[in-house]
Amino acid sequence: MLKARLYDFSLFFTAIAVAFGLGSFIQDKNTFFIALSFYWLFSMLYNHLRIIAQNGTTKFDYGINYSLSFGIFAGPLGLFIFEGIYRFSVYFLKKITKTADENEFFDTFYNIGAHVLIYSFGYYLFHLGYPFFEKIPFGFWILICILAVVTIMTSIALLSTAFYILGEIRSLQEMVQFLRQSINWLDQGKTAFTNGLLLLLLEQQQWEMIVALFILNYLVSRSFQSKSQMIKNKIERDKFEQMAYTDFLTSIPNRAFMDLKMSELNQTGEKLGIVVADIDKFKRINDTYNHAVGDRVIQHVANTLKSYLAEEDYVFRSGGEEFTLIIRNRSLDDTIKLVEKIRKGIETSSVEVEYQSVIHPITITSSFGLYYFKVNQYTSMEKGYIYADQLLLQSKELGKNKVTYKDELSRQTG
Template sequence: MWNYKIFDILLFIASLIVGLSFAPLEVDLTKFLIVISIFLVFSAVYSNITIQHGNGGGTFDYGISYSLSFILFAGPFGLLIFEFFHRFNVYFQRKYTKTADADEFTDTLYNIGSFVLYNTVGFIIFFTVLPYAQTIPFGYFLLFFAVTLINRLQASGLMAFAFYLSGNIKSWSEVVTLFFKKITLFDIGKVSITNALLYYFVMESQWEMLIGLFLLNYVVSKSFVSNQEKVQNELERDRFREMAYTDFMTGLSNRAMMDKQMDEINGTDEVLGIVVADIDKFKQINDNYNHAVGDRVIQHFAEVLKAHTTKEDCVFRSGGEEFTIFLRGRNYVECLDFLKSVSTHVNAHPAEVEFDGKETFIDYSASFGLYFNKMTEELPMERAYIYADQLLLEAKEQGRNRHVVKNGERSAAYA
């Protein structure tokens, strides 16, 4: 349990050693104070919208970082100072607002240590390759892109190892999915171009452009996060709506969705076949076997109904072993063909179930009531549904495993 915390502390200690080995600062102190003040202000503002990535064993910054441009300006020792003040500023903010995690302190040490260490690698690579990059077109920006990619790979590797130590990931597939698959060329490009421009404006002492870029970056990032939150809220709303209208045993729509659909069809003059179906002698299946077997028979019947309906049709589990189907865009003969097809399939294909540790097959049948008519204001859906339900009862009374139908005023029974 303490492994990942020890790792965080060791990472921080390593960053102190690396940072101090580049001391003292090799830049003008006045300029350093100006730059670090600007970076700290905007980093503090940006930390409120930084995307977080956590999985129970620690929370790590996973959004855009300005550290690359800062280390190129001030060196690893300068970045150590910047990260120390920035990360502990965030730490105390979260403590004050009571939003800090239980491991917030060691997470802060992790962030300081990791950012200093992998950016130091980027710092060394950048100045080693810069003379060669300057000889090719757009070499400056290409070098930033390459260093940003290397830094991101290092950051993902460190996070994966920290999550492994905390016990939150168990396999390489989880590592790839959680960390490395999230690396996109768009994100790398965004971070590299931002840091390339920031570094250029710092070195040229163009303070207005530097602040303007920070402001633009903040506005764009804030808009992105707002859009993400909007999309997330819509997805959650859709998910809860789906939960409210879905029967989870069968995956069909439930009675609430059926009532909603009935309200929408009411008074539209749509010609519709309303089928109410019921599994025959279902109680005997539960009594002779068990409720798990009964549930599997219900699922089997639901699968048959789904297989015989179209996208235009509506299939509902309206209660227990009873189902309702709205056959849409069909004439009366086509509705009869649907009933015959379903009945034939059910009789010919018993449900495969597991009972008493063995696979077995359950023969069952179903009865149907079909009411076919135009849904007018004089004939609301609720009344048409009652007619179909009454026809189902007639099918049961006539011996089950049959369907009783009514086309307007004409009715008939089919075995």
């Protein structure tokens, strides 16, 4: 941490040397203070829209930055004054609202030093390159875009160095990954064109247009953030819903989701087969090996069941070693053939498990109860499940590894 603090202050004092040693006021004071007031006001307004990201335990924020245009307009000394006032304003605001991080004070010196050095570099590159670029079509905008890329790359280099000192980045591969995560080319395009327009308006002292551009940029950013938050909230809701309806062991839908789908299917009136399946002699597997092996067997059966079903069918883990299938859009004969195929598939397959550092192939069988009916003609989905469960018990009593079925429509059993 001491190295990181030394790094922060070395950037800060280098920035002071650049600002006061090489810089000077290149604008009259009245013009400078008007520009400073507008930039400070809208930078503070925009600050709460900045996106917070994290690399390991270290947080950093990013978003559109106005320092490129202000640095070119006001020079290194003017830029230092702006960054100092703006960054400490942010710091004191966070202290007042109690949102400041533990290292916020030291990070403020890093932010001032890094931004002054980065955009002072941009200032010198602009004045070095402008005589050449002004001779070619759209040369000003090409130069601004180049400076936007150069300054963001310089910013990432300084930030990567800070993370390396903190131990958050340990290899070149991690640095490349951080680089990819940090660059959004659409954001860079927005930064380049906003700063280019601001610079042109500053040179002409078009204060009303500058205010209008700041407001427009704020409204667009605010709208984007609101939509992003809505999407993020929906993704989080969908994720929690998926977690609530997914069995953690097998990653197939759980009993709660089965109840939901049964309620939905009660409204369809379609013909379907509901199947309750159970792993035969499962307790013996747990007693012979352990529960970890038993879990592996359950996972194997779940994957096997899924592999036989069509997209419109459902499979649920409805109990410990019990599964429920809903087979749709098939005749009774086709449904029986499919369940028999599944039964044989489980019987002829094996699952390899590790027990006491030795690999053991385990073969298993499963029993099935199938109830075929037209939903809510006489029987609801919930009743159909109960009947299928009773048919499963008959399969168990008949010696296991069997399919017992009943067709409600023709009263056919087998």
